Amino acid sequence: MSAITGIYHLNGEHLDSSLVSRMTGALAHRGPDGCNTWLAGPVGLGHCMLRTTPESLHEHLPLSSDDGILTITADARIDNRDELLSDLHLNQESGIIPDSSLILYAYQHWGESCVDHLLGDFAFVIWDAHKQLLFCARDHMGLKPFYYFRSDECFAFASEIKTLFFVPGIPREVNEKALAFLLAEIYDDPAITSYLHIHRLPAASAMTVSLSGIRIHRYWSLDPHREIHFGTDEEYEDAFRTIFTEAVRCRMRSAFPIGSELSGGLDSSSVVCVARHLLHQEKNECQIRPLHTFSAVFDEVTECDERTYIQYVLAGGDLTPHFIYPEQISPLYDREHRIPQNEEPSLSATSYVYSTIYQTARNTGVRVVLSGEWGDVIVSHGTGALLDFVVGGKLLRAIREIIGLSKNFDEKKRTIIWNDILFPLLPHVIRQHYDRNSHSIQWIQEDFADRTGLVEHRSHLQETALKPKTSREHHFSDLTSIPISLGMEAIDKTAAAHSIESRFPFLDLRVIEFCLALPPEQRIRHGYTRIIEREGLAVYLPPEIRHRTSKAIADPYIKFGLIKFEEKNLKNLLFCHPDVLRSYVDLDFIQEVYRKLMAGTSVNIRPLWQTVILALWLREENLIRQGNNTENSS
Numbered sequence: 001m002s003a004i005t006g007i008y009h010l011n012g013e014h015l016d017s018s019l020v021s022r023m024t025g026a027l028a029h030r031g032p033d034g035c036n037t038w039l040a041g042p043v044g045l046g047h048c049m050l051r052t053t054p055e056s057l058h059e060h061l062p063l064s065s066d067d068g069i070l071t072i073t074a075d076a077r078i079d080n081r082d083e084l085l086s087d088l089h090l091n092q093e094s095g096i097i098p099d100s101s102l103i104l105y106a107y108q109h110w111g112e113s114c115v116d117h118l119l120g121d122f123a124f125v126i127w128d129a130h131k132q133l134l135f136c137a138r139d140h141m142g143l144k145p146f147y148y149f150r151s152d153e154c155f156a157f158a159s160e161i162k163t164l165f166f167v168p169g170i171p172r173e174v175n176e177k178a179l180a181f182l183l184a185e186i187y188d189d190p191a192i193t194s195y196l197h198i199h200r201l202p203a204a205s206a207m208t209v210s211l212s213g214i215r216i217h218r219y220w221s222l223d224p225h226r227e228i229h230f231g232t233d234e235e236y237e238d239a240f241r242t243i244f245t246e247a248v249r250c251r252m253r254s255a256f257p258i259g260s261e262l263s264g265g266l267d268s269s270s271v272v273c274v275a276r277h278l279l280h281q282e283k284n285e286c287q288i289r290p291l292h293t294f295s296a297v298f299d300e301v302t303e304c305d306e307r308t309y310i311q312y313v314l315a316g317g318d319l320t321p322h323f324i325y326p327e328q329i330s331p332l333y334d335r336e337h338r339i340p341q342n343e344e345p346s347l348s349a350t351s352y353v354y355s356t357i358y359q360t361a362r363n364t365g366v367r368v369v370l371s372g373e374w375g376d377v378i379v380s381h382g383t384g385a386l387l388d389f390v391v392g393g394k395l396l397r398a399i400r401e402i403i404g405l406s407k408n409f410d411e412k413k414r415t416i417i418w419n420d421i422l423f424p425l426l427p428h429v430i431r432q433h434y435d436r437n438s439h440s441i442q443w444i445q446e447d448f449a450d451r452t453g454l455v456e457h458r459s460h461l462q463e464t465a466l467k468p469k470t471s472r473e474h475h476f477s478d479l480t481s482i483p484i485s486l487g488m489e490a491i492d493k494t495a496a497a498h499s500i501e502s503r504f505p506f507l508d509l510r511v512i513e514f515c516l517a518l519p520p521e522q523r524i525r526h527g528y529t530r531i532i533e534r535e536g537l538a539v540y541l542p543p544e545i546r547h548r549t550s551k552a553i554a555d556p557y558i559k560f561g562l563i564k565f566e567e568k569n570l571k572n573l574l575f576c577h578p579d580v581l582r583s584y585v586d587l588d589f590i591q592e593v594y595r596k597l598m599a600g601t602s603v604n605i606r607p608l609w610q611t612v613i614l615a616l617w618l619r620e621e622n623l624i625r626q627g628n629n630t631e632n633s634s
């Protein structure tokens with residue numbers, strides 16, 4: 001977790017060094033170990049350093065090549081170091097060569113195709129003085145953020161949007177289309193941001209910037225047709241265990257104590273148990289490092305409390321547990337107190353939980369926190385395999401799995417049959433009708449939807465969307481249509497506010513490609529979803545975790561916190577000076593949701609939450625005034 005920024009005056013005008021310094025200084029919270037800048041005529045690069053890996057202790061950025069032709073600034077962790085050192089014929093001790101240097105060597109050797117050889121989380125920019133261009137790249141899953149602005153006169157980039165507004169001439173103009181798509185939860189444009197003139201470099205993309213213009217290309221895409229085949233279940237499980245263990249191991253490369261989130265769910269427990277195993281191996285080699293765990297627990301909203309499962313993991317020993325209590329904090333805490341890091345109206349309802357975890361981690365000396373985030377999407381629940389079995393003539397297998405799922409997950413058999421077998425077989429027109437009814441945007445203001453083209457765009461997506469039928473098609477759709485990089489950007493900014501680097505083993509490229517390529521039989525077995533994870537990591541996981549089928553949801557404690565802490569604040573946001581909000585949402589509808597929430601009536605708070613997050617962001621943009629008086633809400 002470091003930070004990068006920079007600017008290129010395409011008109012040839014020499015940069016003012018104070019501008020690059022101001023841009024870099026705005027990112028200082030991401031790099032408490034020092035900020036530096038580099039300038040050469042019309043080009044300036046900035047970097048703020050958070051040292052986490054052993055190699056980063058020797059790292060100084062921006063960094064120039066020995067001949068001075070290339071200069072790099074990078075926020076990067078490279079996981080295939082040994083492979084690169086060998087391919088690049090680097091004979092120095094690997095611990096001396098920082099990851100940014102490896103990227104620079106890779107660019108010297110392979111040019112722009114260097115990204116094809118990199119594995120890890122990265123966002124970097126290289127100034128090539130010989131070619132007079134900037135080469136920019138972002139990692140495969142978009143875990144490291146990268147925002148930019150481009151005009152005829154200049155190109156500017158940064159790890160956070162607000163940094164770009166230090167550049168004279170960059171307008172701070174709200175992008176209403178982006179806000180409409182956000183409220184409707186449409187994520188098909190990976191480059192759009194909440195500001196009209198600011199863009200993000202999409203995941204798995206590289207960009208060259210020169211006097212002749214900008215060229216962006218995608219250097220990697222998931223292969224939906226790749227399949228892997230082994231002879232036995234045990235061979236699949238061994239392969240998954242090997243790949244996932246390596247994904248955890250390379251993310252434990254740290255010069256400081258390591259932490260990991262532990263919710264008690266299958267995914268976070270998998271990360272913790274594998275990390276504990278790896279640290280136990282180090283302990284046997286006389287390299288003792290503690291593993292800190294961070295868990296949210298609940299005393300009042302008991303349906304969200306997972307202490308029983310957390311304790312199953314802790315009982316294995318060799319962990320230093322820490323507990324946080326979200327019931328004692330407002331769900332809006334992170335938004336209200338760390339607005340600069342919430343540069344866009346992120347809809348995540350749990351950022352305040354992450355914020356507390358990261359603050360606790362920082363207080364214990366931890367700089368790296370592992371996470372099981374996105375594990376269920378990456379491994380895939382795999383219920384689409386039921387249709388695979390039916391279509392493939394394996395009716396007995398399908399029946400056995402339906403019976404097993406019904407028993408293990410306490411779900412009616414007819415519901416499973418409808419959702420996973422019959423519905424996917426319906427004609428496209430009928431499924432499209434169901435999709436329209438299940439994703440209503442009735443609470444979005446009609447004029448706002450019209451002027452942003454929301455209704456037409458949403459209808460077009462429904463008309464043209466390919467409806468997956470096989471389990472692999474379902475999995476591929478989830479991996480490519482769900483905004484993983486957007487979710488990770490929100491977590492990244494929350495972690496950055498506490499100078500923490502969060503790492504995600506399930507988002508390792510090797511894990512993703514392996515899980516997508518699995519045959520249907522390895523997606524569901526004996527009525528258990530995510531069977532490859534449950535069985536592949538059986539040697540590490542407590543049986544109570546391995547067979548767990550329940551999962552706590554955030555809604556109850558979000559509702560609890562809003563009622564306990566935010567009644568007056570929500571009144572101010574929704575009833576005081578409401579004209580601006582009325583131009584975006586049906587405020588009468590939202591106000592009624594608020595009343596029902598405060599009255600303790602069961603209600604879907606998603607529209608209310610999205611409106612509140614939008615209102616807070618608009619207020620930060622000075623489009624909504626802070627109100628002290630409220631209209632009558634009765």
